[in-house]
Amino acid sequence: MGRNLIIPGGTRVIDATGKLVLPGGIDPHTHLELEMMGAKTADDFYTGTRAAVAGGTTTVIDFVLPQKGQSLIEAYNHWREKADSKVCCDYALHVGVTWWSPAVAKEMQQLCSEEYGVNSFKMFMAYKDTWMLDDYHLYIAMETCKQLGALPMVHAENGHIIARNTEKLLAAGKTDPEGHELSRDEEVEAEAVNRACVIANQANSPLYIVHMMSRSAVKALENARPRQKQPVYGETLAATVGTDGSHYRNACFRHAAGHVMSPPLRPDPDTPQAMLEALADDCVQLIGSDNCTFHEKDKAKGHGDFSKIPNGVNGVEDRMSILWQKGVNTGIMDPCRFVSVTSATAARVFNLWPRKGRVCVGADADLVVWDPRLQRTISAARHAHAVDFNIFEGQNVVGSPQYVVVNGRVCFDDGDLRVVEGFGKFVKTPVMSPYVYGGEAPKARTPEPHAPSPRLDLPTRVTNGTPTPTSELQLVSKQLADSALSSGCSTPTGRKMREPGQRDLQNSTFSISKELEGPETKTSVRVRNPPGGKSSGLW
Ligand SMILES: NC(=O)NCCC(=O)O
Ligand SMILES: [Zn+2]
Ligand SMILES: [Zn+2]
Numbered sequence: 001m002g003r004n005l006i007i008p009g010g011t012r013v014i015d016a017t018g019k020l021v022l023p024g025g026i027d028p029h030t031h032l033e034l035e036m037m038g039a040k041t042a043d044d045f046y047t048g049t050r051a052a053v054a055g056g057t058t059t060v061i062d063f064v065l066p067q068k069g070q071s072l073i074e075a076y077n078h079w080r081e082k083a084d085s086k087v088c089c090d091y092a093l094h095v096g097v098t099w100w101s102p103a104v105a106k107e108m109q110q111l112c113s114e115e116y117g118v119n120s121f122k123m124f125m126a127y128k129d130t131w132m133l134d135d136y137h138l139y140i141a142m143e144t145c146k147q148l149g150a151l152p153m154v155h156a157e158n159g160h161i162i163a164r165n166t167e168k169l170l171a172a173g174k175t176d177p178e179g180h181e182l183s184r185d186e187e188v189e190a191e192a193v194n195r196a197c198v199i200a201n202q203a204n205s206p207l208y209i210v211h212m213m214s215r216s217a218v219k220a221l222e223n224a225r226p227r228q229k230q231p232v233y234g235e236t237l238a239a240t241v242g243t244d245g246s247h248y249r250n251a252c253f254r255h256a257a258g259h260v261m262s263p264p265l266r267p268d269p270d271t272p273q274a275m276l277e278a279l280a281d282d283c284v285q286l287i288g289s290d291n292c293t294f295h296e297k298d299k300a301k302g303h304g305d306f307s308k309i310p311n312g313v314n315g316v317e318d319r320m321s322i323l324w325q326k327g328v329n330t331g332i333m334d335p336c337r338f339v340s341v342t343s344a345t346a347a348r349v350f351n352l353w354p355r356k357g358r359v360c361v362g363a364d365a366d367l368v369v370w371d372p373r374l375q376r377t378i379s380a381a382r383h384a385h386a387v388d389f390n391i392f393e394g395q396n397v398v399g400s401p402q403y404v405v406v407n408g409r410v411c412f413d414d415g416d417l418r419v420v421e422g423f424g425k426f427v428k429t430p431v432m433s434p435y436v437y438g439g440e441a442p443k444a445r446t447p448e449p450h451a452p453s454p455r456l457d458l459p460t461r462v463t464n465g466t467p468t469p470t471s472e473l474q475l476v477s478k479q480l481a482d483s484a485l486s487s488g489c490s491t492p493t494g495r496k497m498r499e500p501g502q503r504d505l506q507n508s509t510f511s512i513s514k515e516l517e518g519p520e521t522k523t524s525v526r527v528r529n530p531p532g533g534k535s536s537g538l539w
Contacts, residue, residue, distance in 0.1 A: 117428020
């Protein structure tokens with residue numbers, strides 16, 4: 001990566017003129033090859049990471065979820081066995097703490113060692129009788145995380161209230177998928193967000209709240225944040241910005257059940273926009289997918305009893321395009337913030353930075369050539385997932401990867417998916433992430449009206465029809481750069497990452513070159529400046 005590079009003979013050059021060169025996406029939340037509620041996810045580590053790459057994600061962080069009473073190390077080893085030979089891109093692991101004993105604390109310590117490379121643990125405040133931990137043990141688990149320099153993550157919903165509401169709804173004859181959302185409305189999520197923040201504060205621990213799905217949950221986090229002694233990070237999902245809970249009322253069971261997940265999508269039609277604004281304003285710091293796909297036959301287990309519908313939806317493939325479409329194309333966030341919430345912040349929080357989440361010398365060559373004008377229509381008929389359903393079915397998105405480079409190998413090549421099973425590697429996440437434990441806490445947001453970023457008004461290029469030849473594309477960097485510079489590139493502290501003028505995207509073109517020869521393929525990114533042009537910056 002640099003200027004005036006000497007390009008070895010036989011090197012393939014990808015001209016990225018008019019495109020954006022981004023660090024590969026990091027999806028901090030997937031469930032591949034998970035067995036839950038009597039079913040197994042449709043996507044395994046091969047099809048799930050294949051779908052990730054197709055969408056511009058080059059690292060996923062999956063969850064080891066032990067059964068109650070099961071050794072955490074045994075469950076971790078089982079996950080490594082499932083994943084190592086199948087992953088098409090790099091992956092890391094969070095581990096669930098689904099029960100408690102002193103032996104669990106000891107295993108958490110082992111998992112945090114260099115040998116295992118885990119730095120995050122998920123605790124469930126819901127799924128009573130399977131994964132739920134009571135508050136006493138949640139408190140101890142958070143204290144343990146703090147002692148280890150690890151990050152506690154919580155699934156924030158009140159499991160007891162859900163259990164009681166479920167009994168009442170079923171008894172009243174409300175058995176269809178809409179009952180799922182009715183049993184766990186926004187208040188049930190917001191209460192748990194607040195409680196998790198209180199417990200983390202008592203434990204003097206940082207906290208990561210996974211899959212925040214409602215305005216009430218975000219409000220609870222906003223209210224708690226000024227009180228917190230340690231940073232609290234919020235994660236939302238592609239599902240909640242890309243669709244909504246109106247689908248639970250669909251008369252077709254398959255359609256409604258296909259959207260069942262926890263916490264649920266919200267019927268409030270303003271939720272997607274509010275979650276996008278929360279992401280843009282740094283109230284919420286990351287976007288994951290919570291990819292946990294189930295075939296129609298498995299969703300059918302909940303026919304006549306919504307509480308038996310396996311929970312989970314797709315998202316690992318479409319997460320980035322959905323956010324670009326809903327967030328960047330609408331002017332809610334700029335491209336720098338897009339990179340922050342889809343990649344860079346996950347790398348920082350889980351201590352993979354700057355190896356991942358950044359385009360720089362020494363980083364892994366996980367790169368995306370993002371075409372902001374590429375148009376496609378999302379459909380289960382075309383997606384790379386193994387599942388027969390897509391919650392974003394029929395949605396048009398403008399902005400998608402044109403090339404995806406995984407560790408120096410072009411794995412998505414102008415529309416052709418060329419992944420290799422087992423090519424990805426397990427990446428260890430060391431404890432004591434400087435981002436989490438170094439004091440860079442997300443600050444409380446000053447409540448002020450949302451200031452939109454300038455809209456990107458770009459002509460489109462269609463994939464599902466005849467693609468426009470690359471040579472016909474106009475240089476679009478100026479508009480993108482103007483947009484990025486005018487809105488600033490903020491870290492969660494609100495600090496500017498770079499001063500305007502330190503980068504000059506409009507006067508630069510980007511190209512990626514890959515050395516094709518030799519077993520160790522390498523990818524380099526070149527930045528070409530016009531004669532007399534100023535120095536350039538990259539995300
Ligand atoms: N979210 C969901 O519905 N399924 C996956 C399990 C979880 O993350 O709670
Ligand atoms: Zn969860
Ligand atoms: Zn999940």
